[in-house]
Amino acid sequence: MASPTATPAASHVPSATAAPAAERIVPRTDKLVMIDPGHQRVGNNEPELVGPDTRETKAKVSSGTVGVRTKKPEYVLNLEVSMLLKAELLKRGIPVTMTRETHDVDISNKQRADMANDEGAALVVRIHADGDSSASTKGFSVLYPSPSQGATKPIAAESRQAAGLLLAGLQQSTGTKGRGLSARDDLSGFNWSKVPVALVEIGFMTNPEEDELMSDAAYQQKLASGIADGIEQFLNGK
Numbered sequence: 368m369a370s371p372t373a374t375p376a377a378s379h380v381p382s383a384t385a386a387p388a389a390e391r392i393v394p395r396t397d398k399l400v401m402i403d404p405g406h407q408r409v410g411n412n413e414p415e416l417v418g419p420d421t422r423e424t425k426a427k428v429s430s431g432t433v434g435v436r437t438k439k440p441e442y443v444l445n446l447e448v449s450m451l452l453k454a455e456l457l458k459r460g461i462p463v464t465m466t467r468e469t470h471d472v473d474i475s476n477k478q479r480a481d482m483a484n485d486e487g488a489a490l491v492v493r494i495h496a497d498g499d500s501s502a503s504t505k506g507f508s509v510l511y512p513s514p515s516q517g518a519t520k521p522i523a524a525e526s527r528q529a530a531g532l533l534l535a536g537l538q539q540s541t542g543t544k545g546r547g548l549s550a551r552d553d554l555s556g557f558n559w560s561k562v563p564v565a566l567v568e569i570g571f572m573t574n575p576e577e578d579e580l581m582s583d584a585a586y587q588q589k590l591a592s593g594i595a596d597g598i599e600q601f602l603n604g605k
């Protein structure tokens with residue numbers, strides 16, 4: 368997975384497989400960002416451990432929600448915004464790698480975390496869209512690994528910091544407050560991560576207005592710019 372141009376850091380980087388669960392991997396490449404566009408065309412319901420500290424399992428990767436008005440599947444929207452974010456980061460000279468650039472993949476949430484661990488990414492940004500039983504629920508939010516979860520303790524503080532910067536970036540670029548930050552201990556993609564990680568829920572596909580807005584090209588660019596601003600600030604602070 369490592370790019371041939373990547374410069375190895377002077378320090379020894381333990382391999383992801385040999386490393387104990389609660390470990391913070393030293394970034395191998397300076398400021399490499401991994402973007403994980405959530406879901407894929409066909410979900411995979413095979414069980415997978417939710418984290419290294421639990422016997423609990425979840426589907427490897429679900430198929431996500433769908434736009435109530437656009438009828439667009441979440442995996443399509445996630446990739447649209449992720450590709451804009453990739454372009455925005457590259458424009459700013461920030462190296463980027465992606466867990467997927469097509470819909471026809473089969474990569475579980477643990478495998479996505481492993482990809483970032485193997486790359487030694489400085490930050491993982493997962494892009495998702497939300498769904499709710501109430502059509503009126505709307506707004507973006509940013510999720511980060513709960514500091515009470517043992518497996519993610521080594522990355523909790525940095526992940527929380529990144530999440531705050533992503534939220535501020537989105538608030539600035541969209542001119543809306545959103546729903547704020549949320550600590551989560553139940554996401555496989557967080558619990559297997561050994562590098563800082565945050566997940567942006569860009570809005571609710573179950574809200575008709577927000578569903579349409581999230582497919583608007585200008586609004587997508589605002590989302591990408593705001594997230595990129597947050598990422599840039601996080602990297603500059605390292």
Ligand SMILES: [Zn+2]
Nearest residue numbers: 405431495496
């Ligand atoms: Zn999702």
